Amino acid sequence: MDRIVIEGGARLEGEIAISGAKNSAIKLMAASLLTSEPLRLTNMPRLADTRFLGKLLTRLGAEVEERDGPDGAETVLQTSEIISAIAPYDLVRQMRASFNVLGPLLARSGQAKVSLPGGCTIGARPVDLHLSALRALGADIDLHEGYVYAQAPRGLIGAEIAFPFVSVGATEHAMLAAVLAEGETVLRNAACEPEIVDLADCLNKMGARISGAGMDVIRIQGVSRLGGATHAVIPDRIETGTFALAAAMAGGEVRLTRTRSDFIANLLDKMEEAGVEVTPHNDGVTIKRNGQRLKAVTIETDPYPGFATDLQAQFMALMTLADGESVIRETIFENRFMHAPELARLGADIAIQGGEARVRGVSSLNGAQVMATDLRASVSLVIAGLAAQGETEVGRVYHLDRGFERLEAKLGACGAKIRRLKGAEMIEDLTADA
Template sequence: MFEVEEHQAPHYLVTGGSPLQGEVTLSGAKNAVTKMVIASLLTSDTCTLRNIPILGDLELTVKLCQELGSQIQLDRDKHTLSINTNEIVDYRVSSAVGGLNRICVMMIGPLLHRCGEAVIPLPGGDRIGPRPINFHIQGLQQMGAKITEKDGYYYCQAPERLHGATISLPFPSVMATENLLITASLAKGVTIIENAANEPEIVDLVKMLQKMGAIIEFKVDRRIVIEGVKSLHGASHTLLSDRNEAVSLAVATYLTKGDVYLRHAQQDTLLSFLNTLLKMGLRFEVDDEGIRFIGDTKAPPAISLETDVHPGFMTDWQQPFTVLLTQSEGMSVIHETIYEDRFGYTTALERMGAHIGLYPKCLGEVPCRFREKQHMHSCVVRGPTPLVATRLDIPDIRAGCSYILAALCAEGTSTVYGIEHIERGYEHLDVKLRSLGARIEKVL
């Protein structure tokens, strides 16, 4: 019975060996769109978002907002979304939807501002190691929120209007920074976020909030200062392009020795990635409309790299790049400093023929939270090694994309299960790859 159900599960059949050729247009940023939808809850006016990616994480966020009372118009063809939350009809986020990912914790601030109360389930998310939300909770408590945990829910109250505070983050967490930005926009007084993250998606969120009437300034030394205002109004905003999709498709081009132009790829959001390509002698051309990535028949040289907070090498780029390093000449080293358990996917690459070793030592120079903690957060890759097709089970979004990249350059046909993770985080990735000549079939 189990085998029948497994066979019926949606999956991809990916046959390697076809060079990717042509042009594809990047989607809007996954890591920006959901936060902007949440930010729209701060006002009773209509907010319109353009260049939105149509993917699973957005669908979940839309459902959450609709349960709270939001009226939403989604035009999938034009990639636009209009949201109006004139009235919030329920301050409780259901566990049926809210427990599926971590976005519901972002709703605490808007619900406290609009209703004075919020009840949210403990959040879920990808299996890439613990991602506690204590930074969020502690920051909100500093702003006057009263939060207790009971029976799998957070119960939040703000008897009075939330107020400004100086919040020092122990680590420049992207999502905690976004949460505090959204909440502080309507808090009374001035909020200072110290050791804040400053990723491009955060800058884009600040652009939207400024259009809504928020007063937010980036200062030196990772400080963001927010002067709270009494109310915010509606706004229209066009999202930046998805830099993770850009990196995934660029790496796929090099792995397959292809030639692909990514329309709307933005150089300023990809600087550290492009610098790494230059160090490896990999070719690309930048123009005003996008970036062309040009593969070569020669194996690129090995490299040492470390993930870091922006403007460093992004942790979400680590998985596709690890696949690229299996095809590089020599011994490469990757030091992961953001998440302690993000190399679990490499066992699948080893089954495909990759030579990979994991180590608890910090094999790099970036100051690391995991030093002396025995987390397997450094990786050594020896290449080039030919990869062979196998069955792959996707554990999370980024690892899943790396599996597909590995399958694209492997000999034979790989069967990839767990594709709901891919569809949660990428818009029609299989369709885009097929348009570039990849042999990838979706089986329902």
């Protein structure tokens, strides 16, 4: 199993180009099931998650081609016909978001059998809202032996769906199903994330009629068929925020390009409050910190445009070196402080009580062996390792590969002393130590 090794203390100087958004790309890939014509996605990230979904879509009948286009990495997907409406457990379990093939399969073929995704290390994250939305659209749904059996032989029918709480996944899933439903669908208390807008923009290019994306009420006029399209995936706001925090943690000056600072406005405000210099520009943002002591800042995660839960772990890493006590409240996912004990192994002073973490800043961190527990937690340990004295070794980095493209290369190009140990290299190292 691979590990990442960081020699802390190197300042970061340079430029990092941000990749396409993982959380958007995987839903856009699922949208290819809604048409028999090609869907060309540009600015595509090359990640474990997108490849997992590509395998599943191929099983369902899609042709998936990854290639280098004039605008960089792109993926062309074409599902001329759905050859199977079954998404098996062995594929769905590898990536929770692959459950979202259920709606497109049901909308296009009238039936689907999709494995329930199971639990998650950062919380239960039930799919009840997804299934309730599909039932509201007229689907007959049965749960049996870990699978969702869904049928709508006469097609889906538009409906008014009011979500009891904001859910990005359920909003996206309802959109993917409702575009081919007969009549109008209204989604109330819908999620407002940029990824929702990106999905709506792509579907509209394919011939859908969606209005209101980015607001809490979305209206969808169903159409009888969708066609092909070319669409550029939006920049990854979580990667943008992660590298911004890495630059602030290590110190130096890093220009983040091919992204949008407005996607992480809440984070940038908090970073400025902590004493980091933030300069937005046309194609991104520049982060600068030249040795000054950070100030403790309190944050609370919230649905967009609030502070993103997917940046909470990374911000906690930054606060471990802040002057004073910061309070971090997690309101989106339960059990999302599993990175705290690993940060403590580096010398951080963190006390957890329920959904609140109190971080008392220390004068320095010290390198140690730590273990990743989920995608965002793993990168928080890398960020902390950039500033820790000595060597930090992060295990279970397959989590990182799910959501960060060329992480070591991007940080290394800015001066970070970071490298990946492959499984075979680790065995050699252990043998040498013996």
